[in-house]
Amino acid sequence: MRVLRRASELEELSRDAGLIRLTPLMALVAQSESEVAESLRDAGARKISVTPRGGGTSIPSQSVGRGAILLQDMKRVEVAASGDVRCHPGLVKAELNKALGQDRWMPIDPSSYATCTVGGMVANNSSGLRTPKYGSVIDYVRGLRGVVPGEDAKALLPMALDEALGGEPRTRKAAFLIVENQSKIAEERPKVTKNSSGYRLERVVHDGLFDLPKLFVGSEGTLGVLTEVTFATRRRPRWRSLFIAESSLEELDRVVSAFREHSPAALELVDKSVFRMMNRWDRVAKYSRSDSPYMVFCEFDGEEGDGASKAEEVAMSRAGGYDPIVMQSAAEIQGAWDARNETLTLAQEIRKGPKILVPGVEDLVVPPERLGDLVRLLIDQFGKRGLDYISYGHAGDANLHARPFLDPSQPKDMATLDGLMEECFEAVWKMGGSMTGEHGDGMLRAKYLERQYPGTFWIMRELKTLFDPKGILNPGVKVA
Ligand SMILES: Cc1cc2nc3c(=O)[nH]c(=O)nc-3n(C[C@H](O)[C@H](O)[C@H](O)COP(=O)(O)OP(=O)(O)OC[C@H]3O[C@@H](n4cnc5c(N)ncnc54)[C@H](O)[C@@H]3O)c2cc1C
Incomplete structure (x- = not known):
């Protein structure tokens, strides 16, 4: 395992595409699955947090941390006769596309596909331009391998629900938590076509299966470190x-x-x-x-x-x-x-004096038929605060990337952002929407998560404690 400690290397890893900067103590570059397990064991023993990281292109600050940044230097990719593709999470999505060739396709290409990794895509439940027809990453994950704190690397695969309910203690408890609360989970599910907020509890139990991989999709590195991903593919x-x-x-x-x-x-x-x-x-x-x-x-x-x-x-x-x-x-x-x-x-490069285009309400999503209401909400909210803004994104899913110009170094501007997030999130929840369609909760939105899921947030907390009892993985992210 390589250990990076030079100030310039750590400075590079202190940022992702979000507002929060945190200089890590060190960065670890694992070259095998056993080195990933070893780094989690060591971090646990030394009470240091671990932030798994791929391309570092996350927007609401989930690939930065104060402890160890864990990178993986493994890039294998294998296409099976069935068309499924198995690869290391450190593989960049553009490289996966190349490996699949002209006939097959894993259709989720975020705009960042030339630099973002498969692991980051799975952990954020990313989406691309073509979600109206092809869905999000969660629709393509067939199986995973990974390391959860305190264990060696293992397969994380769907299993029969009965088997999970009678299985080893962690799996059994996770399965019971979800099965016993299924109606509340269904009721609180945002009624949207894409969602990267919270754990995707409503996708875990289906068709007589306990689909453990779906719990890890969108978990933003808070439950375990992925070491292998298997995706379904389609004909191009x-x-x-x-x-x-x-x-x-x-x-x-x-x-x-x-x-x-x-x-x-x-x-x-x-x-x-x-x-x-x-x-x-x-x-x-x-x-x-x-x-x-x-x-x-x-x-x-x-x-x-x-x-x-x-x-x-x-x-x-x-x-x-x-x-x-x-x-x-x-x-x-x-x-x-x-x-x-x-x-x-x-x-990201636009400046108006000290003001930049800040994230916060940059990924709101509502039911597609409420697009007009979302647009009116944004116009009203920016208008009443006198904010200039840009707005683009996935109109077909009513998932808009709107960003106002603010100066993050000014407490007054950050208070404006807080007020904007507060009022926009409240309005979006009333429409049956979610704070984030594809970017995730990160540290930026973690404090609002309980309000998005008032009746099921406790289940997300219990699952976090079950998989990461010492809280070493990505503290402050998502279920902080
Ligand atoms: C210019 C630009 C355009 C973008 N366009 C899109 C878009 O169109 N659609 C979209 O959905 N997003 C988009 N994003 C957001 C971002 O690119 C995606 O979320 C991307 O999938 C993140 O991948 P990454 O490799 O950079 O992950 P990182 O930022 O490194 O990490 C993301 C999360 O995954 C976790 N993680 C990483 N590797 C692992 C692992 N092996 N095991 C467990 N957890 C892990 C991290 O801890 C973190 O929580 C864009 C961002 C930028 C800057």
Whole structure:
């Protein structure tokens, strides 16, 4: 195992894509599963916290910590005849895509897919552009291996529920906790198409199974350290067509509803102002034909048939009165998505004096039919505080990435952010939504988790204590 202690190395690991900076005591680079187990044993004995880390691209601060940062230097990937793919969690998603080749696909590509790792994606339950059709990471995890504190590495696999209920004490207790509280869990589940807040308790017991991997998906490194991931894959679509329409924020719901009727794979909001502010207007200029401040990218795909007939169907309906640009060449479509995928990278560099675009309410999600209400909420909340903001994201899932300009060094601005989070979260919960559709709770939202799940948060706490009794994994994150 390599140990990193140099100030420059630790400085690099003191940040992720969030607001909180914490300099770790050390970083450990494990080169085998047994080294992962050893590092957890040592940390437990020395009462040092451990923060597993992949690419460090997390937004609400869950891949930084004061103790040891645990990296894994293992990159194996194996594709089985069944199409399932087994890989090390340290593998970057773009490398997994390459290994799968032209025929197979694990369709969840976050915009950060060129740098984020498979382990970080599983631990955050990440999503990509194409969630309306293809879901989130939780829909693809078949099995895991990992180390929970106090144990050696082991398989974390779905098992028959009866077996779990009569199994070893930890599994038995976890299974009873979930089974006995299933109706409360179902009642409190946000009624959304994607969710990365809390543990995904409602997905653990299904079809006579105790699906332990689903408990680890979205657990943000708080229950165990993953050492291997097995994903289901799909055939790659044979064709795609991309429509680009324009809209104001106020009209967004109408444009999105019109496209949604045709069952798209992706339905995205793009904020033109980000490209203008960063002098990168050239990246999107050719898709813009009006002064409307936003664009809506809507993609259809299929394994059968062709894009032309779908394009005709959508164009014929002229739903919503929009007049979109239509693309069918793979290269053109990829070019448009590449431009869209730069949004957050560009946004992270935008400055208005000392003000930056801060996260906090950057990942709100509500039931898709409540998109209009979410947009109105954001306009009202930013408006009444006089805040400039950007807004982009996954309009088809009513999951918007809105960020206001604030100065994180000013207590007054941070108090504004607190008030904004408080009021937006309350409103989103009333709509049946969640604080985070794909970025996770991290340290930023941990203190609100009990209010999102007032009747089941205690179960999340018990599960945390069951798997990590000494609280060495990612303290302050999620179930703090
Ligand atoms: C420019 C940009 C664009 C983004 N776009 C998207 C997007 O489109 N969709 C989306 O969902 N997210 C997006 N994100 C957020 C982020 O990229 C994703 O959540 C990503 O999957 C995190 O992966 P990572 O390897 O960087 O994980 P890290 O940030 O390193 O870690 C994430 C979490 O996983 C835990 N973890 C990491 N490895 C392990 C392991 N082996 N075992 C257990 N726990 C582990 C960490 O402790 C942490 O809690 C974006 C971020 C940026 C900066």
